[in-house]
Amino acid sequence: MGRVLPLLALRAFAEIGRHGSIKRAAATMGVTSGAVSQQLRLLEQRAGTSLFLRNRYGVELTNAGAKVHAGILRAFDQIEAGLDILEANNATQAITVCTEPSFAASWLVPRLGRFTSSHAHIEVRVEASSTLADLRRERVDVAVRHGLGDYPGLEAVQLMAPELIPVASPALLANGPEIREPADCLAFPLLQDANRSDWRLWLQAQGVDGDDRVERGPSFDSDFLLVRAAETGQGIALIRDIYAREEVAAGRLAIAIERPWPAEFAYYVVTLPGGADRPAVGQFVAWLLAEAQV
Known part of the structure; x- marks a missing residue:
C-alpha cells in the first residue's frame, strides 16, 4: 500500500487492450497516439515485460498482459461508475455544452429557458467557440457540431439538417429589380x-x-453576422433557415425567392461514448432532439 500508481499508463493499457488499437485508444482518451505509446512504454519498463504484440490488425495482448488486463479494465470501469453515482447524488447537477457562436446565439440560447424551467436541478453552462472542443480534455459533456457526422471515438446523433434560403431586408428588395429567377x-x-x-x-x-x-x-465568418448585414440592407445573404425564421416572421428580413436548398452539412449532438447514460446529459440531449422537431 502507499505506492504511487501510474494511473495514466494503466488507463492507456486498459484502453489499448479494450480496442486492440493504439489509435482508437488515443481517440477514447482524447490524446495523441504518440502519448499513448509513450505511456505504454513506461508501463512495460516498470513491469519488465512486453504487454502487447503487433499484428496485421493492430495489437494483441501478450500472455503477461492478458493475465491482468481484465482486472485493470474492470477497475477503471468501476471508478467511472462510482463517479457517475457521486454526480447523480448531487442535488444540483451541472453540464457543459459547447457549440459554435451562431448556433448558440440564434438557436440554443433563446430556447434554453424552456429546459431550465422544467429541469431546475440541472445547471447548463454554454460555451460558444468557433474551434472544436475536445470533450475529454476540456470536460465538455455535450457538443453541437456542424459537419458530416463523422466523429471517431464519439457518439453522434443528427439534430437537424438546415436548408439555405436567400434573404434580404424588405426595403432592399422593394427598391431593387424584381427577382423572378x-x-x-x-x-x-x-x-x-x-x-x-x-x-x-x-x-x-x-x-x-x-x-x-x-x-x-x-x-462573414458566421451566420449571425450574415443575418445582421442582411437586416441593414447591405445585400442578399444565403442563410440557414433556422437562423432567419424569427427575422422573417418579424418582418426584418424577407425571402428573396422561394428556392430552399439542402446544405451538405448537418448539426449533430456529440457526446463521449456512454455519456448520454448520465441522467443530466441524457435529459439535455433528449430535450435538444425534441426542440429540433418544433
Whole structure:
C-alpha cells in the first residue's frame, strides 16, 4: 500500500487492450497516439515485460498482459461508475455544452429557458467557440457540431439538417429589380460566407453557372453576422433557415425567392461514448432532439 500508481499508463493499457488499437485508444482518451505509446512504454519498463504484440490488425495482448488486463479494465470501469453515482447524488447537477457562436446565439440560447424551467436541478453552462472542443480534455459533456457526422471515438446523433434560403431586408428588395429567377439575385450585392462557396453552389444547383458576379461581395465568418448585414440592407445573404425564421416572421428580413436548398452539412449532438447514460446529459440531449422537431 502507499505506492504511487501510474494511473495514466494503466488507463492507456486498459484502453489499448479494450480496442486492440493504439489509435482508437488515443481517440477514447482524447490524446495523441504518440502519448499513448509513450505511456505504454513506461508501463512495460516498470513491469519488465512486453504487454502487447503487433499484428496485421493492430495489437494483441501478450500472455503477461492478458493475465491482468481484465482486472485493470474492470477497475477503471468501476471508478467511472462510482463517479457517475457521486454526480447523480448531487442535488444540483451541472453540464457543459459547447457549440459554435451562431448556433448558440440564434438557436440554443433563446430556447434554453424552456429546459431550465422544467429541469431546475440541472445547471447548463454554454460555451460558444468557433474551434472544436475536445470533450475529454476540456470536460465538455455535450457538443453541437456542424459537419458530416463523422466523429471517431464519439457518439453522434443528427439534430437537424438546415436548408439555405436567400434573404434580404424588405426595403432592399422593394427598391431593387424584381427577382423572378435565381439568376436575378446577381443584380444585388451578395453577402458571402467565409469560404465564398454557398452562393456559387446554390446557383449551380438552380442551373446558373459561369457568372463572375457570384464571387463578389463582403464575406462573414458566421451566420449571425450574415443575418445582421442582411437586416441593414447591405445585400442578399444565403442563410440557414433556422437562423432567419424569427427575422422573417418579424418582418426584418424577407425571402428573396422561394428556392430552399439542402446544405451538405448537418448539426449533430456529440457526446463521449456512454455519456448520454448520465441522467443530466441524457435529459439535455433528449430535450435538444425534441426542440429540433418544433
